[in-house]
Amino acid sequence: MKAGKVYRSFTSKSGEEVTLRAAKWEDLQAMIEFANSLVDERTPDPDFGVILDRRQDLESESQWLANLLAGIESDRELSVVAEVRGKLVGNSEVRRGSVNDEFHHGKLGISVSKGYREQGIGxxxxxxxxxxxxxxxxxxxxxxxxxxxxRAVHVYEKVGFRQVGRIPKKIFRNNRFIDIILMAMVL
Ligand SMILES: CC(C)(COP(=O)(O)OP(=O)(O)OC[C@H]1O[C@@H](n2cnc3c(N)ncnc32)[C@H](O)[C@@H]1OP(=O)(O)O)[C@@H](O)C(=O)NCCC(=O)NCCS
Incomplete structure (x- = not known):
């Protein structure tokens, strides 16, 4: 895979043209804003399903993006971002296992910006x-x-993921435990 590679475009439920492509270095500023908007959502919504807990700055995000791009170039990571009218509104990736025995196996993460959810983008x-x-x-x-x-479980099941387990109380936030559901898919 190559950084910035365009996969395809489609029209969202609200009629917006959405482009799906791999992340690229020019996304840096947009990625900072995207990440920080997710971190900010944790305050009003204690159940918000994102574990990133610190606002990002130029240094931390540069490091993160450089790692992602290196992963993309070396086929260790797959990246899909969503863009609407030039704005980055979604970010996702699959990271391969780091040891030989798990090289065929990936871990997935995804988020769509507030204001762009429930339009079919995720x-x-x-x-x-x-x-x-x-x-x-x-x-x-x-x-x-x-x-x-x-909502996230519904989207994952729609593409073929199945619930394979549960980790009780893995998350402790605002003095309350939240269970994690493990989901997996055989491709
Ligand atoms: C989870 C997320 C990635 C899904 O992306 P999205 O663009 O909002 O999802 P879509 O619009 O493609 O699909 C949403 C689906 O969920 C359904 N849905 C909405 N609320 C729901 C609920 N409470 N229970 C079940 N399904 C629900 C919608 O009806 C729609 O399904 P349909 O197409 O069958 O009608 C996105 O909402 C998001 O980033 N949320 C905040 C961060 C997050 O939770 N990230 C995931 C961490 S694991």
């Missing part, structure tokens, strides 16, 4: 991640999702 990003993972020779993918996040 589902299309997931479909593309699954398709690209298959093309890259991956055989299995896993993900973790908050048990309090039925």
């Amino acid at each position: 589902l299309e990003m997931m479909k593309t991640l699954v398709e690209e993972s298959r093309k890259a020779g991956l055989k299995t993918i896993e993900l973790e999702v908050f048990a309090t996040n039925p």
Whole structure:
């Protein structure tokens, strides 16, 4: 895979043209804003299903993006971002296992910006991640999702993930435990 590679475009439920492509270095500023908007959502919504807990700055995000791009170039990571009218509104990736025995296995993460959810963007990003993972020779993918996040579980099941387990109380936030559902898919 190459940084910035365009996979395809589609029209969202609200009529917006959405482009799905791999991340690129020019996304740096947009990625900082994207990450920080997710971190900010944790305050009003204690069940918000994102574990990133620190606002990012130029230094931390540069490091993260440089790692992602290196992973993309070396086929260790698959990246799918969603863009609407030049704005980055979704980010997702699948990371291969780091040891030989797990090289066929990926871990998936995804988020769509507030204001762009429930327009079919997450589902299309997931479909593309699954398709690209298959093309890259991956055989299995896993993900973790908050048990309090039925929307995400619904989207994952729609592309073929199945619930394979539960980790009680994995998350402790605002003095309250939240269970994690483990989901997996054989490609
Ligand atoms: C989870 C997420 C990636 C899904 O992306 P999205 O673009 O909002 O999803 P889509 O619009 O493609 O699909 C949403 C689906 O969930 C359904 N849905 C909405 N609320 C639901 C609920 N409470 N229970 C079950 N399904 C629900 C919608 O009806 C739609 O399904 P349909 O197409 O069959 O009608 C996105 O909402 C998000 O980033 N949320 C915040 C961060 C997060 O939770 N990330 C995931 C961490 S594991």
